[in-house]
Amino acid sequence: MLKFPKSTVLIAASVFLSNPAFAEKLGLGRAALPEEIAAWDTDVRPDGTGLPVGSGDALIGEEIFADQCAACHGDFAEGIDNWPKLAGGADTLDHEDPLKTVGSYWPYLSTAYDYIQRSMPYGNAGTLSDDDVYSIVAYILYSNDLIDDDFVLSNETFLDVEMPNAAGFIFDDRAQAEYSQWSGDPCMENCKAEVKVTMRAMVLDVTPEETKAEETTAVVDATPEPVEEVVVEVAAFDAELAKAGEKVFKKCKSCHQIGDGAKNKSGPVLNGIFDNTAGVVDGFKYSKVMRKAGEDGLVWSETELAAFLAKPKKYMKGTKMSFAGLKKEKDQLAIVEFLKSLED
Amino acid sequence: MSDNKTGNSPSRRAFLRGAAAAGAGALTTSTASAQTAEPLITEVQPWAREFGDGVDAVRYGLPIEHESDVVRRNVEWLTADTVSSINFTPIHALDGTITPQGCAFERHHSGAIDLKKEDYRLMINGLVDTPLVFSYADLERFPRENHVYFCECAANTGMEWAGAQLNGAQFTHGMIHNMEYTGVPLRTLLEEAGLDTAGDLKDKWVFVEGADASSNGRSIPMEKALDDVLVAFKANGEALRKEHGYPVRLVVPGWEGNMWVKWIRRIEVTDAPVESREETSKYTDVLDNGIARKWTWAMDAKSVVTSPSPQSPITHGTGPLVISGLAWTGRGTITRVDVSKDGGKTWETARLAKEGEKMALTRFYLDTEWDGSEMMLQSRAMDDTGYIQPSKAQLREVRGLNSIYHNNCIQTWLVRSNGEAENVEVS
Numbered sequence: 001m002l003k004f005p006k007s008t009v010l011i012a013a014s015v016f017l018s019n020p021a022f023a024e025k026l027g028l029g030r031a032a033l034p035e036e037i038a039a040w041d042t043d044v045r046p047d048g049t050g051l052p053v054g055s056g057d058a059l060i061g062e063e064i065f066a067d068q069c070a071a072c073h074g075d076f077a078e079g080i081d082n083w084p085k086l087a088g089g090a091d092t093l094d095h096e097d098p099l100k101t102v103g104s105y106w107p108y109l110s111t112a113y114d115y116i117q118r119s120m121p122y123g124n125a126g127t128l129s130d131d132d133v134y135s136i137v138a139y140i141l142y143s144n145d146l147i148d149d150d151f152v153l154s155n156e157t158f159l160d161v162e163m164p165n166a167a168g169f170i171f172d173d174r175a176q177a178e179y180s181q182w183s184g185d186p187c188m189e190n191c192k193a194e195v196k197v198t199m200r201a202m203v204l205d206v207t208p209e210e211t212k213a214e215e216t217t218a219v220v221d222a223t224p225e226p227v228e229e230v231v232v233e234v235a236a237f238d239a240e241l242a243k244a245g246e247k248v249f250k251k252c253k254s255c256h257q258i259g260d261g262a263k264n265k266s267g268p269v270l271n272g273i274f275d276n277t278a279g280v281v282d283g284f285k286y287s288k289v290m291r292k293a294g295e296d297g298l299v300w301s302e303t304e305l306a307a308f309l310a311k312p313k314k315y316m317k318g319t320k321m322s323f324a325g326l327k328k329e330k331d332q333l334a335i336v337e338f339l340k341s342l343e344d
Numbered sequence: 345m346s347d348n349k350t351g352n353s354p355s356r357r358a359f360l361r362g363a364a365a366a367g368a369g370a371l372t373t374s375t376a377s378a379q380t381a382e383p384l385i386t387e388v389q390p391w392a393r394e395f396g397d398g399v400d401a402v403r404y405g406l407p408i409e410h411e412s413d414v415v416r417r418n419v420e421w422l423t424a425d426t427v428s429s430i431n432f433t434p435i436h437a438l439d440g441t442i443t444p445q446g447c448a449f450e451r452h453h454s455g456a457i458d459l460k461k462e463d464y465r466l467m468i469n470g471l472v473d474t475p476l477v478f479s480y481a482d483l484e485r486f487p488r489e490n491h492v493y494f495c496e497c498a499a500n501t502g503m504e505w506a507g508a509q510l511n512g513a514q515f516t517h518g519m520i521h522n523m524e525y526t527g528v529p530l531r532t533l534l535e536e537a538g539l540d541t542a543g544d545l546k547d548k549w550v551f552v553e554g555a556d557a558s559s560n561g562r563s564i565p566m567e568k569a570l571d572d573v574l575v576a577f578k579a580n581g582e583a584l585r586k587e588h589g590y591p592v593r594l595v596v597p598g599w600e601g602n603m604w605v606k607w608i609r610r611i612e613v614t615d616a617p618v619e620s621r622e623e624t625s626k627y628t629d630v631l632d633n634g635i636a637r638k639w640t641w642a643m644d645a646k647s648v649v650t651s652p653s654p655q656s657p658i659t660h661g662t663g664p665l666v667i668s669g670l671a672w673t674g675r676g677t678i679t680r681v682d683v684s685k686d687g688g689k690t691w692e693t694a695r696l697a698k699e700g701e702k703m704a705l706t707r708f709y710l711d712t713e714w715d716g717s718e719m720m721l722q723s724r725a726m727d728d729t730g731y732i733q734p735s736k737a738q739l740r741e742v743r744g745l746n747s748i749y750h751n752n753c754i755q756t757w758l759v760r761s762n763g764e765a766e767n768v769e770v771s
Contacts (some may be wrong), residue, residue: 025536028482032467032475040467040610043551043561043618072424082424094634098746100625105636108619115621118559119454122428125557169628172640177742183730186682188691194771195687195720197758199507201654201767207511208419265455266425285426322424 044114048158051113055154056135058142064132065139067251068121071323077101077143080322087143093168103144107166109158112137123254123265238337245338248331252323258342267321272344273300274336289318305339306332406446414438416447417514422503427455428558430497432518435648435670436655440697441522441705442492445585448521451497451601453558453622456587459607464555464591466533466575470612471548473538480591483577486528486536491574491597492704494672496520496643498600498627498749504736505747508756508769513653516755516767520672522705525595527576530569534613542613545570551618552594555609562603563617564596568641572597572703575608598674598703599641600749602627632744643674645733646752647681647708647725658714658763665714667694671706673727678706680726685712687720687756687770688735694723719759720770736769 044050066075072083079085089099098104102112117133119125128136138153141161147153153161201207249258255267262269268281279286279294286294293316298304308315309332311325326332407414416431423429433449450456461480469475497519503509510516530550542548550569553561564573574595577584584590589606596603602622617623629637649669652658658665671678678700682691697707708723725733736753758768 025538026486028485028536029468029476029478032469032477036467036477037469037475041469041612043553043612043620045614045616046619047616082422093630093636093746094632096745098630098634100630102625106625108624111619111621111624114561114618118561119557119621122454123557125454168634169624169636169638172637174637174640174644178734179729179731181742182732182734182738184732186691186724186726186732188682190689191691192687192689192771195689196771197720197768198771199769200758201508201511204507204509206419206421206509207515207654208417266427320425 042114042118044110044117046108046110048110048155051110051155051158052130053155054130054134055152055157056131056133056138057152058135058138058147058149060131061135061137061139061142064128064135068124068128068254069136071251071254072122075324077140080324083322086140090144090164093165101144102140103146103164105165105168107163107169109137109141109161109163112140113158121254237340239341241334241337242341243338244330245334245336248326248335249338251326252335255321255323270339271342273342274305274340276300276344278304287316287318287320289316290320300339302336305336309335411437414447416449417518419503419510419515428453430499430519432514433521434514434655435518435520435650436513436653438650439668439707441670441707442580443521443523443705445523445579445582445588448523448585448588449497449519450587451519452556452587453560454556457556457607458586459555459591461591465609466592467610468533468537468613469610470551470614471539471542472534472613473541476537478533480577483528483575483592486532488526488528489574490524490526491572491595492522492524492701493595493597494520494522494674494703494705495595495601495604496646496672496674498602498640498643501646501751501753501755502748504753504755504767505740505751506745508767511767512655513648513650513755514655517648517650517670519601520670520705522672523579524581525574525576526578526581527574527592527595530573530575530594530611531571533575533611534569537613539613542566547615549614549617551610551612551614551620552603552605552608553610554589554605555607560602560605560622561618561620562605562622563614563620564603566613568596568599596641598643600627600643603641627749629743629749630746631742632746640750643672644750644752645671645673645675645678645725645727645731647671647678647723647733648755649683649721649723649757652721652759652763652765653757654765654767657765658759661763662714662716665712667710667712667721669694669708669723671700671708671723671725672704673725673729673731674703675731676728677702678725679728681706681708682724682726683708683710684722684724685719688722688754691724700728716761718761719757720768721757721759721765722754724754 042050072080073086074080077087085099086102089101089104092098092104106112113133116136117128120128134153138147138151141147142149147161255265256270257263257265258270262271264281264284268284276299277294278298278300279290309326312319312321312323326335414434414437416433418426418429418431430451431449433443434447464480466478500519501516504516539545545566548566549563550566551561551563553559575592576595577592579588584593592608594605594608623638629640631637647669649667650656651668667683671681681694681696683694684691692710694708694710697709700706733752733754739751739753756768756770757765759765
């Protein structure tokens, strides 16, 4: 156990002394049932306590990762935009701006298992099987060059994995390293010979501005012109293709909800998105460019949607959508067809 | 957190210029030397002639529209998405110490969830005599307590480690709020489940987690759990807000905000820490040599001048000036705050509005005269352990430049002769 500052130890001692004098029970609440405890008590600890029986490897993990995780964390766990980078950063911790990833920083592998099984994939948490979680953890390890692709990660091999930064942490030592220096009688007069401004926030200029009224109310009068060809596209609906699109949509659903009771998540609700003006889903906070595109008359036709989904960031620089894109044309067409089927 | 250093905000400067100009105007109308009688006084005004709103015009009130700029604000480039993000309390515009819930900062890891009281369950399990499940109604039948505590995110002021970055007390110091909580001591609930099974409590822990998708699990040593941790369901007299964990959150006095688990659903007595994501990969402090400190739970003494500050410039010209700010410590009570107008060469002791309270915000004032000359305003807090709030240079000397969390350095505002203020670093 770590050492507490002295004052804390005193408080703690008095707390423990009163142990025998615990208050009488009020008889409130009810006994938790074993299956209830099993449902909620899923934490996994550094010594492997709590790991379920299961296994997976990096090859299986790569596929699951591409489907479930890559939209935010990148195909190679390198991270997209501000989403966490899970791989890389080895030997950067003592450099300027260290890169703290599962491989370079996390001291325990159990932390990755624990967090992924309870909180991932983002927006659809708690839906992965135990084997899926082992596979994803294996893929993250593989992406960090910590295991080979034939290593099977399981509850039995879990503790064989060595985490590079396992010894990289010390307990809070502020009491020794800081408190004694920063106490006593503070200086009140002639504390410095000279004071100069060495850095100014306004030079960096990263403080957010107030949202300007003209930005949100701008140019709505440019009524989007009705596009005749859209009518043709709606008529040509391919149910088979839409069905294939529903499968592809798995890549999207951690951020986009559809159907009855759908709510905006990291991405807007997609009911009725096809053939509609861009950037107009109620209550969703779009990027400036997306809003502007809608105001300028962008309509999500078959062509525009497919182009956007192929390479979102190339199609629309500045979009909030962090999805890397659908490489296969087949997938692009399928998902557009599926989106057509979602009525507002 | 991104280290994005781009962006451009000419309109911010325009805003500041505007504020200062308005101040110059105010000076001519607000002093005792008016040359002509003011119509505001000599003519009957509409509000003095007609009716105002009847009761029930608003069943639950928001601040009057003239205060609509006193709101939480987000710094978009910091995070990837608002569901895992933070915004900032408008501390530059508040006074006293209690933070109204509606503008108290939010920090979510997977969004603020909608959890009804009737759907709420709290489980206590692990090394207890009888694992229990409580409903919300059960919690209200335990003896409860009221305490005022500050809640500060460990990342408050974190963007300032490497240099002066964000221009406003709201952004540099606004990941903090201070509320009066009503709740049941965690100790009471643990005793209800029984701790005999746990044996010697000295090396035991509780693992606490929330009902949201992030669950934000944290391990808390048993000493703290039995000392002053509250399972709280009211703040400032009313139900917690959705964004602060409705219907029930944990209150961990003086310790980093991440441990104040919202929507708390489970408390497990364990014989070791879980070493969750939030207590290993996050909320740990990387030192210069690459070694990281962990379990840096207590928030050290800290203070900031909230006015004048970049978002709250001096608009009244020279003469009487109230310099005001907040001080707090997670290790006891604030005993003294000093203010410097010259960047730390000389200091004067400020007046505490009330005696410091344990692990709660303390308001300080320096009632002074301003001659219109440039000031480099700083404040320096001291607590009852004898600790003195360090300068940024002192912090960096020990911790280097790569830390993010637990930055409690002395803040400097450069106040110009026109009353505008800017976030700066000084030698």
